[in-house]
Amino acid sequence: MQFKTKMIPLAGAIAFVFAGAASAQEQVVKIGHVGPISGAIAHLGKDNENGARMAIDELNAKGVTLGGKKVKFELLAEDDGADPKQATSAAQKLVDAHVNGVIGHLNSGTTIPASKIYHDAGIPQISPSATNPKYTQQGFKTAFRVVANDGQLGGTLGRYAADQMKAKKVAVIDDRTAYGQGVAEEFVKGAKAKGVQVVAQQYTNDKATDFNAILTAIKAKNPDVVFFGGMDAVAGPMLRQMKALGINAKFMGGDGICTENLVNLAGDAIGEPGKIVCAEAGGVEEAQKKSMDDFRAAYKKKFGIDVQLYAPYVYDAVMVMADSMKKADSADPAKYLPQLAKANYKGVTGTIAFDAKGDMKNGTLTLYTYKGGKREQIAVVK
Incomplete structure (x- = not known):
C-alpha cells in the first residue's frame, strides 16, 4: 500500500509535466x-x-x-x-x-x-x-x-430627401452626441446643396423621452421631412409624439435609428412604407x-x-x-x-x-423603410 501511495503523486507530476508541455x-x-x-x-x-x-x-x-x-x-x-x-x-x-x-x-x-x-x-x-x-x-x-462615415451617410440622406422624397423644407433634430450631431450636420450639407430649406434645427439628448416642446416648434414650420440624428431608443418615442401632435412629415435618420427594434419602440407611429427612411452605414450588393x-x-x-x-x-x-x-x-x-x-x-x-x-x-450604404412591421430595403448605394 505504501508503494502505491508514493506512485500516485509521481504519476500526477508526470501528467502535470505533459500538460505543461502541451499548453x-x-x-x-x-x-x-x-x-x-x-x-x-x-x-x-x-x-x-x-x-x-x-x-x-x-x-x-x-x-x-x-x-x-x-x-x-x-x-x-x-x-x-x-x-x-x-x-x-x-x-x-x-x-x-x-x-x-x-x-x-x-x-x-x-x-x-x-x-x-x-x-x-x-x-x-x-x-x-x-x-x-x-x-x-x-x-x-x-x-x-x-x-462608411457620416460624410457619406448624412450627405446621401440629404440628397435623397431632395431628389427622391421631393422635400422642399426640412427640420433637423440631433441628440448632441458625436454621432447624432455629426450625421445631422452632414444631412444639412447634403440637403442644402440640393436647394432644400432647413426651417428648424432643434436639440435633445440621448436619454430624453419628452419632445413636445421641440416638436411643437417644428410643427409650426410645417416641414416635409423631420431628420433625427440619434439612436432608436429616442427615435421611437419621438415618432409616437409626432403622431400624437399631428405632424405628418416624413421621418429620416441614420444607422442609429435603422434597426428592426424601431418597430417595437415606435408602435403604430411607424406608418406606411416611405414614411420613415433611414440608412445603414454598410450593406451588401446582389453578389x-x-x-x-x-x-x-x-x-x-x-x-x-x-x-x-x-x-x-x-x-x-x-x-x-x-x-x-x-x-x-x-x-x-x-x-x-x-x-x-x-x-x-x-x-x-x-x-x-x-x-x-x-x-x-x-463604403456602401443601404437605404431602408418599414413595411408590415419589418425593415425593408430600398437600395444599396455608394
Whole structure:
C-alpha cells in the first residue's frame, strides 16, 4: 500500500509535466470588444458582442496556428454604457489586460476618446459602427472602421430627401452626441446643396423621452421631412409624439435609428412604407446577398434572435483582424498592424480594404423603410 501511495503523486507530476508541455504549444490571443451592454441601447451593444463571439467561436473551431503554435482566441467583452467616461475606463482595462486587438466601440462618442488610449498602447482598433469622420482624422495608425462615415451617410440622406422624397423644407433634430450631431450636420450639407430649406434645427439628448416642446416648434414650420440624428431608443418615442401632435412629415435618420427594434419602440407611429427612411452605414450588393443571408440564419440559430444591426460588421472586423495576424504569422500588434492597414479581405459584408486614414474604401450604404412591421430595403448605394 505504501508503494502505491508514493506512485500516485509521481504519476500526477508526470501528467502535470505533459500538460505543461502541451499548453506551452498553445498561445492565447485576446480580442477585446466594447459596446453598451447596459442602458437604452443595450440591445445594439449585445448584438455587436454576439457578432464578435460568433467569429471567435468559428476561429477556434477551425483552428489557427501562429508562429508554429496553435492559437486559442479569447473574447474579453466590456460594457461602456454608451458613455465616454465609461468607455475610456473600459479601454484602459483592456490595455492593462494586454489584449492583442480591439473591436469597438459602437458609438462615435465612445470610440473617439477610447481610440487615443489604444493608439498610445499601440493596439489596433476596428470600429464596426462608429461613423463620425473625426475618428479617423486624428492621425492614429491604429484606428480603422468597416463602415462608411457620416460624410457619406448624412450627405446621401440629404440628397435623397431632395431628389427622391421631393422635400422642399426640412427640420433637423440631433441628440448632441458625436454621432447624432455629426450625421445631422452632414444631412444639412447634403440637403442644402440640393436647394432644400432647413426651417428648424432643434436639440435633445440621448436619454430624453419628452419632445413636445421641440416638436411643437417644428410643427409650426410645417416641414416635409423631420431628420433625427440619434439612436432608436429616442427615435421611437419621438415618432409616437409626432403622431400624437399631428405632424405628418416624413421621418429620416441614420444607422442609429435603422434597426428592426424601431418597430417595437415606435408602435403604430411607424406608418406606411416611405414614411420613415433611414440608412445603414454598410450593406451588401446582389453578389453578396447570399453570404449575408447565411450569416443571419447562422446568427439566429446560435443566439435564438434576429440580427439587430451591426453584428455582421463586428464579425467581419474580428475576421479581418485574425486574417492579418495569419498573414503576419503573429498576434503581436506591431507585427500584424502593417498587414491590417493593407487588408483586402472578402467578408460577409463585402470586401474590406482601408484607405490611408483607416476608412473603408468604397463604403456602401443601404437605404431602408418599414413595411408590415419589418425593415425593408430600398437600395444599396455608394
